[in-house]
Amino acid sequence: MIVYEDDKAKFCYVVLKQDIAKDPGFAGQLENNTYFDLQTPYGYGGPLSDAPIPHESQERFIHELSAYCAKHGIVSQFIRFHPLLGNHDLLGHVFQTRYLRDTIWIDTSVQDLVMSNIDGKNRNMIRKAIRNGITIERKNIENYHEFAAMYAETMEKNDADAYYLFSEDYFSSLKDLHENACIFYAMMDNKPIAGAIMLFNGEYMHYHLAGTIGEYRQYAPSNLLLYKAGCWASEQGIKKFHLGGGMAPDDSLFLFKKKFNKNGQLPFVVGKTIFDLVTYDVLRHKRKEIDSSFDEDNSFMIQYRR
Numbered sequence: 001m002i003v004y005e006d007d008k009a010k011f012c013y014v015v016l017k018q019d020i021a022k023d024p025g026f027a028g029q030l031e032n033n034t035y036f037d038l039q040t041p042y043g044y045g046g047p048l049s050d051a052p053i054p055h056e057s058q059e060r061f062i063h064e065l066s067a068y069c070a071k072h073g074i075v076s077q078f079i080r081f082h083p084l085l086g087n088h089d090l091l092g093h094v095f096q097t098r099y100l101r102d103t104i105w106i107d108t109s110v111q112d113l114v115m116s117n118i119d120g121k122n123r124n125m126i127r128k129a130i131r132n133g134i135t136i137e138r139k140n141i142e143n144y145h146e147f148a149a150m151y152a153e154t155m156e157k158n159d160a161d162a163y164y165l166f167s168e169d170y171f172s173s174l175k176d177l178h179e180n181a182c183i184f185y186a187m188m189d190n191k192p193i194a195g196a197i198m199l200f201n202g203e204y205m206h207y208h209l210a211g212t213i214g215e216y217r218q219y220a221p222s223n224l225l226l227y228k229a230g231c232w233a234s235e236q237g238i239k240k241f242h243l244g245g246g247m248a249p250d251d252s253l254f255l256f257k258k259k260f261n262k263n264g265q266l267p268f269v270v271g272k273t274i275f276d277l278v279t280y281d282v283l284r285h286k287r288k289e290i291d292s293s294f295d296e297d298n299s300f301m302i303q304y305r306r
Contacts, residue, residue, distance in 0.1 A: 002065065009057035011049035011090065015077060016041050020283065023305060027290050035279060037302065038069075038077035042163070043208070046081035046271075047090045055093045062094040062273065069275040076280060078302050079271040084204055084242050088269035095271035098301065102265040103245035104257040106226075108205070111234040114227065122223060122259035129224035134188050136228040141181040144171045147195040150211035157214060166209075181208075184229050186221030194221035198229060205233045205241045226260060242266075272301045280304065 003012040015038040021030035040046070047053075053061075068074075079095065081088035083103045088095075107113045115123070148171045155164055174181050180201055186194035193216035197208040207229075212222055226243070233241045245268055246254030258265070274280050283304035284296045300306040 004057075004061045004064070006057055006060060009049065009051070009053045009061075011047045011053060013047045013079070014041060014045055015039060015079075017074070020075065020304070025287055025290070025294075025304070025306070026283075029286065029290060034073060035283065036072070036074045037305075038074060040078065040080040043206070044080050044082040044084075044268075046079050046085065046087040048085075048087070049090055053090050058091055058093045061091075065273075066275050075274070075276045075283065076302050077273045077275070078305075081269045081271060083266035083268050084240055086266075088267075088271060091271070095273055096301075097269050097271040100268045100270050101245055101249040102254070103268050104243045104254070104261055105264045105266055106230045106233075106241040106243065106261050107239075107264065108230050108234040108241045109239045111231055114230040114234060117261040117264065118227065119259050119262055125220040125223040126227050129186070129220040132188070132219045134186050134193070134219060134221050134224055136225055137185045137187055138229075138232060139183045139185060141174050141178050141183060141197070143183055144174065144197070146192050147171075147183050147185070147197065147209075147211060150192070150195050150213055151209055152211075153213065154211040184225050184232075186212075186225045188216060188219065188221070193219070194225055196222075196225055196229065200233065200236075200238060202237065203239050205229075205238050207241070207243045222256075230260070270301055 001012055001014050004010070017036050017038055019033060020026065020035040020037055021028075021032045069077075081097075084105060088097050107117060118126070148166075148168065151166070174197070177199065181197065181199050184196050184198065185192040194210070194212040196210040199206045199208050207226070210222065230241050243257040243260065245257070246252070248254075280303075287294045287304050287306070288296050294306070296303065298306045
């Protein structure tokens with residue numbers, strides 16, 4: 001965790017420190033434990049602060065962080081800001097930011113809004129799931145084993161990148177969040193056919209991971225699951241339920257989520273800082289040496305990570 005405080009500001013954000021040599025794109029041609037970068041853990045993050053951060057505090061912060069990174073071989077950082085928090089402006093004076101795409105949220109401040117914001121076709125799919133005998137059960141996060149199998153099947157079907165794959169240890173570690181995490185299962189004939197892990201606090205809930213057994217998709221279990229999850233969130237006093245977005249603007253996943261709130265779009269913004277431009281360029285050129293088809297001027301925020 002990076003923490004900064006002066007007489008005018010106090011904030012923090014979480015990052016993972018990664019050994020760049022372990023990136024498959026470098027094909028083992030970098031020395032281990034030499035070059036590093038920082039990245040937001042899976043999902044969304046960015047700075048947390050109770051108030052706007054003055055420009056002078058931002059400048060002092062980035063000066064101190066840059067000095068630390070130079071000393072420890074950290075080349076760059078990549079931050080995924082949180083759409084619900086809209087925190088991309090907090091350090092906008094010293095971070096290079098870019099709008100990536102929209103995400104969707106459900107207003108759960110009043111339970112009736114959960115259904116009223118859903119479009120007509122999606123309401124019909126929810127009713128279809130009910131007619132097909134699907135019910136929704138909420139379980140403690142400790143009951144993750146059936147979900148983990150469903151999630152793995154879903155990722156395999158979608159030919160998902162390794163970034164979206166999780167080990168048994170990861171799912172087991174979620175038990176540490178037992179007061180802020182749960183699983184919703186869609187049940188048919190007493191069998192779980194779809195599931196989703198939700199992360200929540202007193203104000204927000206986030207649709208973290210989801211999976212469905214392929215042959216049951218036709219019964220619309222996920223439509224009913226998300227509706228019921230939204231109702232549960234409202235009952236707990238949670239104000240906003242964040243569904244996230246798709247893999248690309250207006251792909252099928254995003255359009256599915258949009259059916260739950262056609263006016264519930266929030267911008268997803270990412271940001272970067274290059275601490276060592278010389279090494280950054282060396283790494284881009286190295287990727288080109290290894291793979292002649294590599295585009296050194298690609299559109300990735302951290303180009304050597306393409």
